[in-house]
Amino acid sequence: MxxxxxxxxxxxxxxxxxxxxxxxxxxxxxxxxxxxxxxxxxxxxxxxxxxxxxxxxxxxxxxxxxxxxxxxxxxxxxxxxxxxxxxxxxxxxxxxxxxxxxxxxxxxxxxxxxxxxxxxxxxxxxxxxxxxxxxxxxxxxxxPMMPDFPGVEHCISSNEMFHLEEQPKRLMVVGGGYIALEFAGIFNALGSEVTVVNRSDRLLRSYDAQVVERALHIMMGRGITFHMNRLVQSVTRDEEAGCLLVDLGDADPIHADQVLIAAGRxxxxxxxxxxxxxxxxxxxxxxxxxxxxxxxxxxxxxxxxxxxxxxxxxxxxxxxxxxxxxxFGGKPRTVDYANIPSAVFTQPPLAGVGLTEEQARQTYGSVKVYSSDFRPMKNIFSPHAERGLYKLIVDETSEKILGIHMIGPEAPEILQMAAIALTAGLTKQAFDDTVALHPSMAEELVLLK
Incomplete structure (x- = not known):
């Protein structure tokens, strides 16, 4: 050697x-x-x-x-x-x-x-x-990927968001992935006026479409403005007004104190x-x-x-x-990339593991979809009439669980344990045989009919 x-x-x-x-x-x-x-x-x-x-x-x-x-x-x-x-x-x-x-x-x-x-x-x-x-x-x-348009030097990436001198009163977020929507949710809740610009009509492409749609409605209900199928044409600084002017191709530019580019990495x-x-x-x-x-x-x-x-x-x-x-350890092994759980920490958060409904239908053809559309007890105290949504995607022939997707308070914490079911290859019957923990949001997973 x-x-x-x-x-x-x-x-x-x-x-x-x-x-x-x-x-x-x-x-x-x-x-x-x-x-x-x-x-x-x-x-x-x-x-x-x-x-x-x-x-x-x-x-x-x-x-x-x-x-x-x-x-x-x-x-x-x-x-x-x-x-x-x-x-x-x-x-x-x-x-x-x-x-x-x-x-x-x-x-x-x-x-x-x-x-x-x-x-x-x-x-x-x-x-x-x-x-x-x-x-x-x-x-x-x-x-972080920074697109090429006039004035991009006036924008920041997610790297700089943790060191802002002051909270922007008006924040524009460019992107439709988890980084974009998490920062949008954070600053919306803290009182900033938040606008999201996305180049397509779909947010969070890797997540279940129905769950994402629910998230979109909730975010809009909380005051976040969305401009879909739009691209930033240019960003200029208005020294007199002390803000940025963002041109989306419309007659009037959008005023912003900060523009976050979160269009991918x-x-x-x-x-x-x-x-x-x-x-x-x-x-x-x-x-x-x-x-x-x-x-x-x-x-x-x-x-x-x-x-x-x-x-x-x-x-x-x-x-x-x-x-x-x-x-170095003499124990050759590889990583299994199937059934990796993930979450988006919006407010409320959403989480998923396994195949989405669309993916399952493309792969298996006949699937069963069990869902629960409910208002979490915690939300009774809130003025927002927001509802949670849990989905269980099941192979119609074998009853094997193919995917679990949810949005609601503490969804990621619940999904982490539920993801074990996919790793273990459990069927819907295993969920049916499990006694519900009441009152909890998690019990919805074992009560789906």
């Missing part, structure tokens, strides 16, 4: 990279990691974790709005954006420290600088130093030097990998969003763990 500086060099200290580094080190490998931003990656530093904390803050605003029905009299209540922003960012700092300690406790050396590929077994640090490794793992994630492969090792990319710019996460260069692997398989943190973690076990 050639004499390498490390057994494994990981480029990127996000969720997938950190897991791969930690597990590889626990198997006895000599491991180093390079991270040009902050340890923790997108999810911990500028993604799902701080965003979920903002969701909690905005949920409190909703509860406060109908506290009187709970018997509470609250005088002089007001919201201060910097207080919530700074609290969230302090906790991000805490989590970053924990990730760093995890790597340190496993003997992983961390280089706080950018690293690129210089060859099949060589990485080059921004400082100019070259380091060799028997294996290289690329886990640099994805980056692209694999962060630019400038990585992949050509130096013959690492090939897909048409979307993602790194090509096989079932073992190996690239077209035998010594280089890739996990997480940079491969564009499934852009979810738990998936990146599993891919990183599987890589470490396979390469």
């Amino acid at each position: 050639p004499d390498f500086d490390y057994d494994l060099f990981v480029i990127g200290a996000g969720s997938g990279g950190v897991r791969a580094a930690r597990i590889s080190a626990s198997h006895g490998a000599r491991v180093a990691v390079a991270e040009e931003h902050r340890v923790g990656g997108t999810c911990v530093i500028r993604g799902c974790v701080p965003k979920k904390m903002l969701v909690y803050g905005s949920m409190f605003a909703e509860e406060l709005g109908h506290a009187g029905n709970y018997g509470w009299t609250i005088e002089g209540a007001r919201f201060d954006w910097p207080t919530l922003r700074d609290f969230v960012n302090r906790d991000v700092d805490r989590l970053e420290g924990l990730y760093g300690k995890t790597l340190e406790s496993h003997g992983v050396e961390v280089f706080a600088e950018r690293a690129t590929i210089a060859g099949p077994n060589t990485v080059r640090l921004a400082s100019g130093r070259e380091i060799t490794a028997a294996h290289i793992l690329i886990a640099v994630g994805a980056w 692209v694999p962060n492969t630019s400038g990585l030097g992949l050509e130096n090792a013959g690492v090939e990319l897909t048409e979307r710019g993602a790194i090509k990998v096989d079932e073992q996460s190996r690239t077209t260069c035998p010594s280089i692997y890739a996990v997480g969003d940079v491969t564009d398989r499934v852009q979810l943190t738990p998936v990146a973690i599993r891919e990183g763990h599987a890589f470490a076990d396979s390469v």
